[in-house]
Amino acid sequence: MPSIFAPPAYTQRVLRRELYLFSLYRLLEASLLALIVFGPGEALIGEPRDAALATAACLAYVPAAILLLVWSRRTDTRMAEVALVGVSSDVIAATLVSHAIPQAVPGIALMLVFNLGAAALFLRLQASLAVAAFASAAMLVEFVWSRVGGGSADRPLAELLMFIFSFFGMVTLTFLLGERLRASQDLADRRGAQAEGLAGINELIIRRMRTGVLMVDGTRTVRLANEAAQQLYGETDHGLEGMGLSEISPELATRLSQWLRTGEPDDAPMPYGCEKLEVQPRFTRLLQDSDTVLVFLDDASLVSRRAESLTLSAMGRFSASLAHEVRNPLAAINYSVQLLAESPDLPESDRRLVEIIHQQCQRTNGIIESVLGLARRERAMGEQLELVAYVRRFVDEFTRTMSPENGSLRAAGRDRPLPGVFDPGHLHQVLTILVQNAINYGRLPGEPARITVAAEERDGRPVVEVTDRGPGVPDAIASQLGRPFFTTSEHGTGLGLYIARELCRSNGASLDYVPVPAGGACFRITLAARNPLLAGGSP
Structure with missing residues (x-):
């Protein structure tokens, strides 16, 4: 069962940075309270009701804030636990200092409202409302404690109710805003990961294509070359990236300039690379208004083999059909010749002619068998x-x-x-x-x-x-x-x-x-x- 303290899944690094800033702000609050208690506080807020209680609260709150700051820097801790312990210490310290220094209650309550809202960023809604209820109960206990002690005559009940409503309103609003921000961040992260993954897949496809690909910018400099383009070019001391297109192939650079000028491609085979392999170039703009051009280099020998394979396949089917049509009458001729050779009345001069016919029938039948074997040839599985x-x-x-x-x-x-x-x-x-x-x-x-x-x-x-x-x-x-x-x-x-x-x-x-x-x-x-x-x- 998932914990109510588990934050929604989104960028952990950003969350931990926010938790560290929250803990740093808590230390600033504790230092400010200590300055009021141990410094010339009487001139600012008047004489405290219980100086010993204020001193004890500050002596406990400042070390607690330091420990929470150190704890928030650890990457193996649950952020919700740090936030929950921290806001609980904030509520306890605020309650004790409010009772010890009644004149500081409004300022302390406002600081507590901020802390409750910040803690709601790291907690589930149930935990955030529970913390707000805990803070409201603590303020209510302090109000009753002060009234029983006879020191709250100048604090109206409406002020307490306003703070309580502020606690619940702040944690609810902060939680909802945080949820929306986290959802937006999570969606952005997913879209970014998808875009990065698609970019990686596209790059892998381009690099593993049998067709050579060169990306050439407006200065005719190669910015990207896949493996096939590099291998078609041959051995070089460095990659093709950064080389000028005219340095790689002057004829290819000329054809690119002609295509950019006229829009008419010249896809006739041309020599390319150190080994002068025959390639067929094709050009296309990366974007409609971009001066970056993609150059596709097809190995002409592969293209020729594909075309030849299609031609041979069609010829094979035709030859097989023709061979079947020839085989039947040829078999009849051969059988008739064999019967004729067995005739006792056949003159010796004609018997030699029968042998020639039989030999040629056998040769023709061998041609038919070879043609059928070629037609039945399966695709090469290297x-x-x-x-x-x-x-x-x-x-x-x-x-x-x-x-x-x-x-x-x-x-x-x-x-x-x-x-x-x-x-x-x-x-x-x-x-x-x-x-x-x-x-x-x-x-x-x-x-x-x-x-x-x-x-x-x-x-x-x-x-x-x-x-x-x-x-x-x-x-x-x-x-x-x-x-x-x-x-x-x-x-x-x-x-x-x-x-x-x-x-x-x-x-x-x-x-x-x-x-x-x-x-x-x-x-x-x-x-x-x-x-x-x-x-x-x-x-």
């Missing part, structure tokens, strides 16, 4: 892989199903762990295509294939290489590798390397052919940068 261990597992798995007559397959590369981001299923499919191509085409005549799969790090980026010791790829053909349906074999479909390259692109990686000086061919998978802001992946 994961953090340990590439050295992944390559070894792949080699062990592949060699269990590989015929010894086809050649040898081994894992190579470094022994230290090498992290990289790639969809594990897609990487398995790409390596399978590359190794199968090496088995079919990467061998010298009369010799088995010798294939190596290695995980290495080149230029700070992880790579996976599939190398064979075959005849290599002629320069005229190397430029055509990866084009759909391009093949030099009558049994190939021309889609294997194309599918492998598209899978790499969807994971933010690249697949390149690298000649081997000593003979052979090497296909290198260069994985995306490990930074999550620049590792694109499939959109």
Whole structure:
């Protein structure tokens, strides 16, 4: 059950400061009473009725005020308790001094009214009214005590009633005003916390965006740059904040000036940063009448991959539909050719033609299967892989199903762990295509294939290489590798390397052919940068 002394929740620091000022004011009151009692008080208010009682009250009240001042400075105490004890001591001291010095009753009562009102700021309404009732009872007891003693003939009852009403009115008014002020302060604190939280969230979102953001003021100086803008720019000795836009990118500064002058944006890709990455700039004013501009920098390669992914997705759906339409008549042709080949009356010259038709049906069916596989390709789900261990597992798995007559397959590369981001299923499919191509085409005549799969790090980026010791790829053909349906074999479909390259692109990686000086061919998978802001992946 909540205590009646517990103040409403609002700024504790402000409350404790007010409590300290209240205790300091109490010490000032006690010092003033002591000055009246121990100083030339008779000249100001006349001779006291009971000098001993006044002296005792002052000797007790001054140390009590000092203790309450010290107590109010402690942060581990309940403020309501300090206020309650303090106002109770005020009532007792005021009652005793009023009886000892009747001439000071009006001034003491007014001081007590202020103390009761100040205490109501720290108490609940019930406690505040209880304190006012205690003060009224004390004043009433003192009035009766003085009348019984024969010294209150000059004090009318109306004065006492006015003070009592003042006590209750002051604590009620002060409590209500304090409640309203506390509610307003609490609302302001909540709104301020919400605004601060939203500002923090907005800053976090901006800083973690994949799109680079620069905030440029009227002097073309960068005031804010998020992480993506910094990483697109490259390594610098310090951040981009405080640098001039023309110093960062003269062309970007020129485009901004053109946009401010004409209002027509030029969003063509442009080089940006130390590595001259292609970015697409976009501009917008921070406020309608502000000269501060937000510059958004989109990585052109990511935009291109998104557009290419959408195009390939549409082409994949169309190709899958077309492949289904071709498969049924192709199956009928193939079945008819098989029946024709089984005919005993088929001349030997025609049997060779039937074999050619059957081979081409098988090749066309392989193309259809590859197209359907490409159309069914799922979205890349990049994961953090340990590439050295992944390559070894792949080699062990592949060699269990590989015929010894086809050649040898081994894992190579470094022994230290090498992290990289790639969809594990897609990487398995790409390596399978590359190794199968090496088995079919990467061998010298009369010799088995010798294939190596290695995980290495080149230029700070992880790579996976599939190398064979075959005849290599002629320069005229190397430029055509990866084009759909391009093949030099009558049994190939021309889609294997194309599918492998598209899978790499969807994971933010690249697949390149690298000649081997000593003979052979090497296909290198260069994985995306490990930074999550620049590792694109499939959109």
